[in-house]
Amino acid sequence: xxxxxxxxxxxxxxxxxxxxRHMVTGAFAFNYYGIPRxxxxxDIVLDVAGKxxxxxxxxxxxxxxxxxxxxxxxxxxxxxxxIGQPIGHSAIQVExxxxxxxxxxxxxxERRLLLPSEQLQLETWLPTAEDVIVQKIRWGRSKDLDDxxxxxxxxxxxxxxxxxxxxxxxxxxxxxRLTTILESLPPL
Numbered sequence: 001x002x003x004x005x006x007x008x009x010x011x012x013x014x015x016x017x018x019x020x021r022h023m024v025t026g027a028f029a030f031n032y033y034g035i036p037r038x039x040x041x042x043d044i045v046l047d048v049a050g051k052x053x054x055x056x057x058x059x060x061x062x063x064x065x066x067x068x069x070x071x072x073x074x075x076x077x078x079x080x081x082x083i084g085q086p087i088g089h090s091a092i093q094v095e096x097x098x099x100x101x102x103x104x105x106x107x108x109x110e111r112r113l114l115l116p117s118e119q120l121q122l123e124t125w126l127p128t129a130e131d132v133i134v135q136k137i138r139w140g141r142s143k144d145l146d147d148x149x150x151x152x153x154x155x156x157x158x159x160x161x162x163x164x165x166x167x168x169x170x171x172x173x174x175x176x177r178l179t180t181i182l183e184s185l186p187p188l
Contacts, residue, residue: 001086001088001089002064002086002089002092003092004039004040004041004042004092005119005120005121007042007064007065007086007092007094008024008028008042008044008094008120009120009121009122010061010064010065011044011057011065011094011096012024012044012120012122012124014057014060014061015044015046015057017060018053018056018057018060020046020047020053020056020057021046021047021109021125022044022045022046022047022125023044023045023108023109023112023125023126023127024043024044024117024124024126025043025044025045025097025127025135026039026041026042026095027039027041027043028042028043028117028120028126029126029132030132030136030147030150030151031119032115032117032119032126033129033132033151033154033155034132034147034150034151034154035150035154036119040091040092040093041092041093041094041095042092042093042094042095043095043097044094044095044096044097045097045098045099045105046096046097046098046099047099047109048098048099049099054082054096054098057096058084058096061084061094063087064086064087065084065085065086065087065094066084066085066086066087067082067083067096068082068083068084079097079098079099079100079102079105080100081095081096081097081098082095082098083095084096104134104135104138104168104172107168108127108128108131108135109127111127111128111131112125112126112127112128112131113125113126113127113128129151129155129160130160130161130164130165132147132151133148133152133160133165134165134168134169134172136148136151137169137172137174137177137178138168138172138174140174140177145177145181148177148178148181149181149184149185152181152182152185153185153186157185165178
């Protein structure tokens, strides 16, 4: 059975082969900036504007990953996603999120960085630490708020573009969540 890292690499290479701009998100992005944790899913945002791009990625992945015929509308991200599982292995999941017209999502995608991922043993496109924090605070689930706190603690607010984070939190109405997290950080 393939590992989640092997599936992630397969998806990234499919994006590169199909010339589809992409950005790794979810636990893999968190692991780059925070305290690494295990995961059983791989999340990636794809710029699939243009006819047939998402289909070409799914077709390229078809020998190893089976995607459901139904496109999901994700209530958390408010975007379209395609959920796949490795053939014969239902414990791991691949989620392809289509890039959509949300000002923050667009900003996050345009600011992404090509960085070396130890977890994947390759260079890949990742959001900035600031964008991981903003996204996690925006989602607001307990796990996400813990992740935002961990990234803030590991990276250190003094090394981050805090006005950028604060601006998006103000825009999203989540400044109180950010303040609570910052107040919970141990002093340096």
